[in-house]
Amino acid sequence: MDIQTIRQNTPGVTHVVHFNSAGASLVSQQVLDAQIDYLKNEARFGGYETAAKHKAQLEEFYLEAAKLINASPEEIAFTESATVAWQRAFFSIPFKKGDTILTTKAEYASNFISYLYLKKDKGINIKVIPSNSVGEIDLQKLEESIDESVKLISVTHIPTNGGLVNPAEKIGKLAKKHNILYLLDACQSIGQYPIDVNKIGCHFLSATGRKYLRGPRGTGFLYVNKNVLTSLNPFNLDLHSANWVKPDAYEARTDAKIFETWESGLAAKIGLTQALKEANSFGMDNIWQRVVQLSQYLRSELEKIEDVKVTDIGAVQSGIVTFTTSVKASQLKEALNAKGFNTVVSHKSSTLLDMEDRNLEEVVRASVHYYNTEQEVDDLTAALRQIF
Ligand SMILES: Cc1ncc(COP(=O)(O)O)c(C=O)c1O
Incomplete structure (x- = not known):
């Protein structure tokens, strides 16, 4: 996939670093x-x-x-x-x-x-x-x-x-x-x-x-x-x-x-x-491959940060990356937003049975799409390091 051209056709990427495609993606021009x-x-x-x-x-x-x-x-x-x-x-x-x-x-x-x-x-x-x-x-x-x-x-x-x-x-x-x-x-x-x-x-x-x-x-x-x-x-x-x-x-x-x-x-x-x-x-196989590659990269970079715990489960994992830290999820989301990163908080009540089983109240959700870049992942993890 030609990510550079895709980004040129996505007006939002010049305004925000959007890790919220599981909420609503940035649309193309x-x-x-x-x-x-x-x-x-x-x-x-x-x-x-x-x-x-x-x-x-x-x-x-x-x-x-x-x-x-x-x-x-x-x-x-x-x-x-x-x-x-x-x-x-x-x-x-x-x-x-x-x-x-x-x-x-x-x-x-x-x-x-x-x-x-x-x-x-x-x-x-x-x-x-x-x-x-x-x-x-x-x-x-x-x-x-x-x-x-x-x-x-x-x-x-x-x-x-x-x-x-x-x-x-x-x-x-x-x-x-x-x-x-x-x-x-x-x-x-x-x-x-x-x-x-x-x-x-x-x-x-x-x-x-x-x-x-x-x-x-x-x-x-x-x-x-x-x-x-x-x-x-x-x-x-x-x-x-x-x-x-x-x-x-x-x-x-x-x-x-x-x-x-x-x-x-x-x-x-x-x-x-x-x-x-x-x-x-673009073809769904290409999209999936890119989403998996970027989201695995994000997970591995998050795991390097001492205060971050990645909470994703499953043998196959999607572009939806979630984690907890010592900072309350809603506060962390706001702090990231102030630095230009869009993420959301996923609350217990949205998936009550699973969250109760895993003793989770809320998680920060950073969802990755093909139009995101490795650089944006690095910028997000750098911003997280600054917050802690
Ligand atoms: C698993 C799942 N099903 C259904 C929905 C509802 O989708 P919509 O808001 O388009 O009705 C959501 C929304 O987040 C979801 O995560």
Whole structure:
């Protein structure tokens, strides 16, 4: 990858040292321009008229998202966030009392809150599979937990609070073997890790635009495998996802757009399409290789600082680097921010089970993307040394 050209096309890198791609990445000039141009057209010619004129360009979103994850365009729905994508999929599954959901220790708060809601509302069971010695979901325990009550395996691929990469493909093999629905939260992995839904074997995958994909805020998408589409019960039907054909009848769509609603931010969709094109043209294997190399470099440099403890787990580690020090995480984040470095604090409540298990209250998260440089890593660790 030509990092110098990529940086020339990323206006943010001249203003900040951005180690927060797991929060929201810096967008490229082209992603910015695509949105501004579209907004200008809306202002000049009208929103509906601009959408009609850009019909083909707006459809490109589905082609690019499908290409990125090796799906077909009919299996993609555009949403305003990963949470909306995840919830539309999750709440479309016809759960009944006594059904069981198998999940992981590193589960994201919003997902777990939905499990708890369904437990209260419908009497489903939640079973959290323990982690193995390196911190991944324990596959043997996962298989041992499968019985006839298990309706769904629901897993966060890469959690919000560290480098862990859960073995999505191996989980998929078990889901297939036992014929169980499989929902993968790929919010933190999309755009950094090469995802092939056919290899993974998930039935649903939720993704966000603003993080490693480098798209605009307020965007996301959902993948739904075409073989399960007609067995679901989406709650969000409107005149886009269904057609009102008789006073007492409607016909629902049969593709993944059944999970969309009519109105959406089309300038943002155009921006996300451009971001997807960039990810597809760089190639996910190249992106992953660069992200792993830089994040391992950051981890090894952090480990050289006496007061720093790297808290990442997992056999395979992503671009999300986390650590604790003797300084409170929120204070350290502010001190780094004052020196021009963007990081964030990941709090216990975002991944409660994992943080409790590891006795962590909060960690500083410095997430690395391909547009970061070795020099920026050195500058960050030098700044940390100055703070201590
Ligand atoms: C693992 C995980 N899942 C889901 C989400 C929610 O994504 P969004 O804010 O796009 O809804 C996040 C956000 O940080 C996350 O880390």
